[in-house]
Amino acid sequence: MVVQCCCCTGPTLRAAKHENNARLDPSRPRRQSTAASPAHAARPRPVPWSPPTRPLLLLLLLLLCCVQASAYDPLDPSGNITVSWDFVDIKDIYSVSVSLQNYQLYRHLEDPGWRLSWFWAGDEVILDAKGAEATEQGNCTRFVGAHSCEKRPVMKDLGPGVPYNLQVANCCRGGVLSSVMQNSKAATSTFMMTVGNFAPSSDGSPQMPFNFSIGVPGYTCSNATVVPPSRPRSTSSGTSRP
Template identity: 55%
Template sequence: MAHFRLVLDETSMGSSLQIFFLLCLLGSLSLCYGYDPLDPNGNVTIKWDIMQSNGDTYDVRVSVFNFQLFRHVEKPGWRLSWDWVNDEVIWNMWGAQATQQGNCSRFKGQRPHSCEKSPVIVDLLPGTPYNTQVANCCKGGVLSSFNQDPSKHGSMFQMNVGGATNSTSFTIAENFTLGLDGYTCGNAQSVPASQFTADGGRRWTQAISTWNVTCIYSQFRASPNPKCCVSLSAFYNNTIVPCPKCSCRCQGLSGAECLRPGEVLQMPHDPTDHPPALVRCTNHMCPIRVHWHVKQSYQAYWRVKITITNFNVIRNYSEWNLVVQHPNLRSLTEVYSFTYQPLYVHGYVNNTGMFWGIKSFNDLLLQSGESGNVQTEMLLRKEPSDFTFREGWAFPRKISFNGDDCVMPQPDDYPRLPNAAMAHDHRILNLPLSIIITLLPLINHFLELFLR
């Protein structure tokens, strides 16, 4: 291997640093801007439909769609915000509400619902009175991933807007945000006007104009610390490979508090808000640990057990999901107690699958404790072309929990086959050669007879 020596003067040092930072920037684009190769088109789309003009006011229908295959919008849900371009106000709203009315002193008599220049809108909770609802509203801002429950991936509200400079020009608002960690929204783009059914589906009606705003997620922007880790074990090795130390945080560093054995939890919080992170004290300090155990080997199949453990002492994970990359998932035969769906990336199976719980059985991952785990087993068919237990092949290449990548152990640390097993495997793979070696004395004897 060739070795190179780099000598830098001040000029070349400056240029090299520029190149270095440029490469770092390019290398982190997918991480910072949220591109996920397993969900290349995943996004949250805000659809802004101008439905009709009423002279000095106009009606708007706003929809929020989660088009991410395996990432939810969890509690406390979206908090949609934007900046009005002119002097717009929201006179009335159905299916959602503004968190602040703002300064409406310029209006006499009936006051608008909100006069905020940058209103913050929240979804109504389930069970809201019927006269304030619209279709597909009132989910508390929670949206399911598109794969897991397409019927719950969207939300909608309506509002009556006034106070614009010209109510027929319909200038779109700007600077949209979802109020969710890790999400960044782009500029509004004009798209073909949406169509809707009317009169019980007997005719179609159309919006006056429609804009789309696309928001994407970045795990790095959401949190600099990972949220899950992976541990490994196998039937052929007594070693259990734990999650890497300090996978998510380190005890005592950067305010990483944890609950020690015997300590009593005293941290009240608003049940409608996202509970703060507090985990049990571990070497990895992750809220979630995924354990992959190679359990058994049969003649034509092998069995894996997956256990997901919640170390968060105050949070349940509802409708959780797990995404796994493994070369043998294309030959998965049966899954017990989890729902499974292969992921088709760029139109083909990419040895990647999505697991989630069964409704009302194990779709709720309870907070840390005796019941704070869910588990399944799966049976995979051995493919002669690539199956082996050697070199860590039986372990996953990548695992994510609720859309966030988990920290994996180093490949060098994976449980290895014992030397005897590897030798046995080698003899099996080279069986024809061993037969030839065994027959060589007999072949040699016949050659001697023939040559006499």
């Protein structure tokens, strides 16, 4: 399952912006809408944690687009910043790869760069992070060594030169994103998170976070929508299924 949302330059949110992007890039999956509902997880006792050791299996993708509503560009009417969440290896905890992609032809994100925030649907905590860091840890007395226990975490990109064990591919540019025309590789920023204490939805998948922001003045983000996965789900035997 995949989730996507988009932000528009006008007073209303238009899902057509996603469809325009899909026509430009045939590899992007089709979308269908969904809604996230809050849930309250039971309060477990404080326990130490460790990152998952099984191979990462893609299960979900959350996409949302953020557009600069205050400066509509007629030469780039479909330009946006797309935030994607690849949910992987969902068990008692899950890992997620988060990417910000600048699909604006001419606009950059300059220093101090993006600061991605959202609200959790339940009582989720960020157990570990690479490629970015939370600005606040919050109250983590129930989870020894957790990275952040904020209800609304704010993640910022790491800067160049951080230790290799804290890096992931396409990270660590201080939140700066190039325009896609100038440098398509530098137009993407990625970080990884391990998330625990989540209350699963009826199908066992994590409930969707909401109220996303990239922390840059003038940009707004829409609600998320669900789209098909970008690759098949793997079984324990190594075969794949839809």
